[in-house]
Amino acid sequence: MSKAIKKIGVLTSGGDSPGMNAAIRAVVRTCAYYNIECVGIYRGYQGMIEGDFKEMGPRSVNNIVNKGGTVLKTARSKDFMTAEGRKKAHGHLVEAGIDSLVIIGGDGSFTGAEVFNKEFGFPVIGIPGTIDNDIFGTTHTLGYDTALNTVVEAVDKIRDTASSHNRLFFVEVMGRDAGHIALNAGIGAGAEEILIPEENLGLDRLLESLQRSKASGKASSIVVIAEGDKIGKTVFELKDYVEANLPEYDVRVSVLGHMQRGGTPSCFDRVLASRLGVKAVESLLQGKSNYMVGLMHDKITLTPLEQAIKGSSKIDEELLRVSDIMST
Incomplete structure (x- = not known):
C-alpha cells in the first residue's frame, strides 16, 4: 500500500510556455480541495537543489490563469544532472516535508523526474508544458x-x-x-x-x-x-x-x-492546464507515480514517463496532404 501523500511540491522546468501558470493554479487549488499542503519550488530543479521553496494556497494563485510565462520561474539545471545535485535536492525536499512532486515541463524535465524517482523512490507526476507539441502520450502540450x-x-x-x-x-x-x-x-x-x-x-x-x-x-x-x-x-x-x-x-x-x-494563454490551454493539474494531484493521491498526464481523444490519460520520453509524436499525414492541396 502506498504511503499517504501529505505535501506536494510543484515546479516548472525547461522552456516556458503559455498555460504553465494555469497548471500551477490547478495543482495548488486541487491540493487545497483535498486538504493537502502545496509548496511552490522556484527555478525548477535548480531551486530544488537550493531549497528555494514557498508555501502556496488558493489565494496565492489568484489572477494568474490568464498570464503567460511562469510565476515559479524556470531554469535548466546542470547540477541536477549529477548524483550529488540530486542528493542535495532530495535532502531539501525531505527537510521541507515534501513527499511528492508535480513537474511541469518537457522531455528533459521528465528525464530528470524519472531518474529522481528511480534513485529515491520519490513519487512524481509530469504535466507536458512545451509549445513544440513534441511529447508522446498527448495530442496537445500546454502552450501549443x-x-x-x-x-x-x-x-x-x-x-x-x-x-x-x-x-x-x-x-x-x-x-x-x-x-x-x-x-x-x-x-x-x-x-x-x-x-x-x-x-x-x-x-x-x-x-x-x-x-x-x-x-x-x-x-x-x-x-x-x-x-x-x-x-x-x-x-x-x-x-x-x-x-x-x-x-x-x-x-x-x-x-x-x-x-x-509568450502571451496570454488561449482558452483551450487554460482549460487543458486545469484538467491536467487536477489529474496530476489526484493521481498522486491514488498512489500513482512516474507517469505523465496527457490528452488523448479528449480524455485525460496517464502515460509512463519512460514512454513519454522515448516515444515520438507523429506528424499528421492527413495535414501534409491538405497542405499540398492548399498550396496549388
Whole structure:
C-alpha cells in the first residue's frame, strides 16, 4: 500500500510556455480541495537543489490563469544532472516535508523526474508544458495552441507587407525536432510552402514550387519553416540560395523566435492546464507515480514517463496532404 501523500511540491522546468501558470493554479487549488499542503519550488530543479521553496494556497494563485510565462520561474539545471545535485535536492525536499512532486515541463524535465524517482523512490507526476507539441502520450502540450495562434497572427501581418511589395517571405517558427507548429500554422495562415524536419522537401522541389506560384500569377508568397528543417543549414542560407536561382524574387526573412512562447494563454490551454493539474494531484493521491498526464481523444490519460520520453509524436499525414492541396 502506498504511503499517504501529505505535501506536494510543484515546479516548472525547461522552456516556458503559455498555460504553465494555469497548471500551477490547478495543482495548488486541487491540493487545497483535498486538504493537502502545496509548496511552490522556484527555478525548477535548480531551486530544488537550493531549497528555494514557498508555501502556496488558493489565494496565492489568484489572477494568474490568464498570464503567460511562469510565476515559479524556470531554469535548466546542470547540477541536477549529477548524483550529488540530486542528493542535495532530495535532502531539501525531505527537510521541507515534501513527499511528492508535480513537474511541469518537457522531455528533459521528465528525464530528470524519472531518474529522481528511480534513485529515491520519490513519487512524481509530469504535466507536458512545451509549445513544440513534441511529447508522446498527448495530442496537445500546454502552450501549443497559444503558440499556433501567435504564429498565425504574425504571418497574417507579414502577408500584408509581402503583398504590398510583391515579396517572398521565409518565416521561421520554433520546432527544432518537430514540425507541428509550422504545419498547422502554415495551413491556417495560407502559406504557399511549409518546410518541416519530418519531410525533406528538397531544394529543387522548393524552387519548382516557387516557380509554379509565380507562373500561376501569385505576386507574393509565404514559406513557413520550422527551425529544425533540414533543407538548408539556416533560413538565411536558404534565402541566398533562392535569390541566386530565382532572381525574380525579392526575398525577406522573419524569425519569430521567443515571441511564440509568450502571451496570454488561449482558452483551450487554460482549460487543458486545469484538467491536467487536477489529474496530476489526484493521481498522486491514488498512489500513482512516474507517469505523465496527457490528452488523448479528449480524455485525460496517464502515460509512463519512460514512454513519454522515448516515444515520438507523429506528424499528421492527413495535414501534409491538405497542405499540398492548399498550396496549388
